[in-house]
Amino acid sequence: MTKEQLLEKANDLPLAPGVYLMMDASGKVIYVGKAKKLKNRVSQYFQLGTGHNEKTRRMVSQVDHFDTIFVSSEFEALILENSLIKQHQPHYNILLKDDKGYPFVRLSHGPYPRFTLANKTADDGARYFGPFGARGETRAAIDTVCAAFRLPTCTRRFPRDIGKERPCLNHHMGRCDGFCRGEPDAEEYQKRIEQACSLLSGHYKTLARELKTEMEHEAEQLHFEQAAVLRDRIAAIEVLGKRQKVIAGVCADTDVWGLYTGAAKSGCAVVHVEDGSVTGRETSLFAAPTDETEADTLSALLSQYYLPRGVLPREILLPFAVDELSGLETVLTSRAGHRVTLRVPQRGEKAELLAMAERNAREEVERVTTAAEREDKTLRSLAAMCGLSAAPKRMESYDISNTGASDIVASMVVYQGAKPLKSAYRRFQIKELTGGHPDDYGSMREVLRRRLQRAADEDEKFLPLPDVFLIDGGVTHADAVREVAEQFDCTVPIFGMVKDDRHRTRALVTPEGREIGIVNDQAVFSLIGQIQEETHRFAITYHHQHHTKSAMRSALDGVPGLGPKLSLIHI
Numbered sequence: 001m002t003k004e005q006l007l008e009k010a011n012d013l014p015l016a017p018g019v020y021l022m023m024d025a026s027g028k029v030i031y032v033g034k035a036k037k038l039k040n041r042v043s044q045y046f047q048l049g050t051g052h053n054e055k056t057r058r059m060v061s062q063v064d065h066f067d068t069i070f071v072s073s074e075f076e077a078l079i080l081e082n083s084l085i086k087q088h089q090p091h092y093n094i095l096l097k098d099d100k101g102y103p104f105v106r107l108s109h110g111p112y113p114r115f116t117l118a119n120k121t122a123d124d125g126a127r128y129f130g131p132f133g134a135r136g137e138t139r140a141a142i143d144t145v146c147a148a149f150r151l152p153t154c155t156r157r158f159p160r161d162i163g164k165e166r167p168c169l170n171h172h173m174g175r176c177d178g179f180c181r182g183e184p185d186a187e188e189y190q191k192r193i194e195q196a197c198s199l200l201s202g203h204y205k206t207l208a209r210e211l212k213t214e215m216e217h218e219a220e221q222l223h224f225e226q227a228a229v230l231r232d233r234i235a236a237i238e239v240l241g242k243r244q245k246v247i248a249g250v251c252a253d254t255d256v257w258g259l260y261t262g263a264a265k266s267g268c269a270v271v272h273v274e275d276g277s278v279t280g281r282e283t284s285l286f287a288a289p290t291d292e293t294e295a296d297t298l299s300a301l302l303s304q305y306y307l308p309r310g311v312l313p314r315e316i317l318l319p320f321a322v323d324e325l326s327g328l329e330t331v332l333t334s335r336a337g338h339r340v341t342l343r344v345p346q347r348g349e350k351a352e353l354l355a356m357a358e359r360n361a362r363e364e365v366e367r368v369t370t371a372a373e374r375e376d377k378t379l380r381s382l383a384a385m386c387g388l389s390a391a392p393k394r395m396e397s398y399d400i401s402n403t404g405a406s407d408i409v410a411s412m413v414v415y416q417g418a419k420p421l422k423s424a425y426r427r428f429q430i431k432e433l434t435g436g437h438p439d440d441y442g443s444m445r446e447v448l449r450r451r452l453q454r455a456a457d458e459d460e461k462f463l464p465l466p467d468v469f470l471i472d473g474g475v476t477h478a479d480a481v482r483e484v485a486e487q488f489d490c491t492v493p494i495f496g497m498v499k500d501d502r503h504r505t506r507a508l509v510t511p512e513g514r515e516i517g518i519v520n521d522q523a524v525f526s527l528i529g530q531i532q533e534e535t536h537r538f539a540i541t542y543h544h545q546h547h548t549k550s551a552m553r554s555a556l557d558g559v560p561g562l563g564p565k566l567s568l569i570h571i
Contacts, residue, residue: 001065003046009066010043017077018070019084022092025064029088034077038068054384059092075331078324082307094286094300103138105129105200111186112158112179113193115142115151129200129311145199148233149192150177159186201311208234254315256350258357259298262365264373268301269360272313273353283364295322302328312336318344319354375418378523385516385524386495386508392467393417397497397535398481399472400430400443401543410447411539414466418527420534426451426461427542441480444471448481452488469494470528472535475509482511497532505532 001009015037022031022045035041045052045060052060071077085093106118107127117139121128146153153176154168162182171178179189198207215230254273260266267285271278284301299322306312312332321344322328332340345351379391395415402408414424428450430443448469454462469485469492471477478496485494498515500506505528508516518525 003060006063006066007043007046010046011039013039013042013068014070015039016070017072017074018068019077019080021067021069021084021088022059022063022090023065023067024062029084029090030062031059031090031092032081032084032088034074034081036074036077038070042066042068055092074324074327078303078327078331079307082303085304086308094297095304103135105138105142107193107197112189115146115196117142127197129197145196147175148199149196150175150233151189151192151196152176152179154180156180158189253313254317254353255313256317256353256357257298257302257319258354258359258361259294259301259319260358260361260365261294262362262369262374264369264377265365266297267361267365268298269357269364270305271353271357271360278356281360283360285365285368295320298322299324299328306332307335312340314338314340316340316342317350317354317357318342319358320344374523378418378527381521382524382527385518385521386468386493388467388493390467394421394464394466395468395470395531396466397470397472397531398444398447399532399535399539400440400447401536401539402430402443407543408443409539409543410443411535411542412447412451413531413535413538415531425538427538440473441477444473444477445480445484448484449487452484452490456488465490465492468492470508470531470535471496472532474498475511475513478509479511497528499532505529 017034017036018038019032019034020038020042021029022033024030033041045056045063069080071080085095089095104118104121105128106116107113107129108116109125109127117135118128143153145151152158152170154170156165156168158179162180165180167178167180168176170176171180177184195207195211211230211234215227215234218224218227218230256271256273258269258271260268265285267283270282272281298318298320302316302318302322306316312335316332325342329340329342332342343350345354376391379393383389383391393416397413397415398410399413400408400410408430410428410430412426412428414421416424428447430446432442432446451462455465469481471481471494474496476496478494482494485492494511495508495516496511497505498507498509505525506517506519508518508528510516518528
């Protein structure tokens, strides 16, 4: 479908909530989104003059057709969007790890059910808890829960193997009460299983209170041995709730979110807090660079993170507000069975927790980001700013250095990607000036003319041509060398490097006078500043060498038959 046909189809949509799926020519889903009013939201993608970001423009350019699913409320749209994102894994959506990376705890059915680790849920009559964190931590959590309630972890099957063999080593070590003996019975087994399920469901405090009440009752009845067993079980549960990472994440009262966008990757950190103490942390990285606003990114992450989970915290701290804050609150509250509050703290201890979460996200992103990825991201950002079709692989920068009307020299510095290629550096003596006074514009034109002429003569020292020319100076310098480039039919883009009062490059400018600000992108700002400083350094160094040599020159140097050594003798 053409863009006109897509817009016409979008305008025919009703003003109703729903989910839309953007598909390419092969039928693959490349983006899934939700909207309160489908007509308004979907039509915006195909309207001319809409200020989309770079990612959205790329996505729209690949859309061949789209489909919609209508729902009764925006809450249903939120849940359906998350489900479809998990199913299709669209390229242009913000994606957390697939469900395959988040294990579940499975409880089998029957009179003697067992806890096991599962990769995903299934409709098999079993109970599932999660998803949790890493597989190793989840497996350790199962072992710790079973040890806390002294449940069997051996390979024996009950009730088939009851009374057939002696209790295993776990019983003698005090890790199991030996249900294989027939005592305790199936009723006690089911009671402990339910208590373990309560712990895995996040009811740590409720379970601890219930066991404490039971312990006090047994003590009042003078059943001190039973009371001691319950005391030890309470202590084990408390340790489990505070120190075991997987369970801590489940039992946490508060989740604290941190978000960080790096040079090449973005990531988030979720810090779990229980009673004011940090009990665990999860981090996730985004597989692809994103151009969404931070609010849009956070909204997508919250939905993907919490909607699949069976256990939710009571409070979620966010670094900033998102559009669907109240709606997401309502959805999470209904799924959790208790009030879930989303807050954006501005000061105090909770604001400090937010800063800590952001620091965790930043450290994780920087840890996994390679220098090559940072360089690639910087060059792609530079290309987007300057309107280039691709990231520049080779850049040349020029500067003039002089002392009055004499000793005028120029430097040519080459960058391969974001690194200097010193073997390709070149330097020039200005020879064509007349009038007895320096002329930076004329000098720059001479330099570029000589450089392009050498390339036209197929001089390997001046090949290949760069992807970008960077000229030290403003619009007049860039415009001056453009005339030379046109003479050689050279179409390489030209940009002047505009300095601020501190002699730092603050912007790029085209020969037509369009200024491109770079100060808001730290990586690009740093790269252009580095190129400008290196070009200036190379020009100054050559100028000092040339000036020193000229200062030592004698009038006898021009006499035929006299060389520099003989002239020094006469002096």
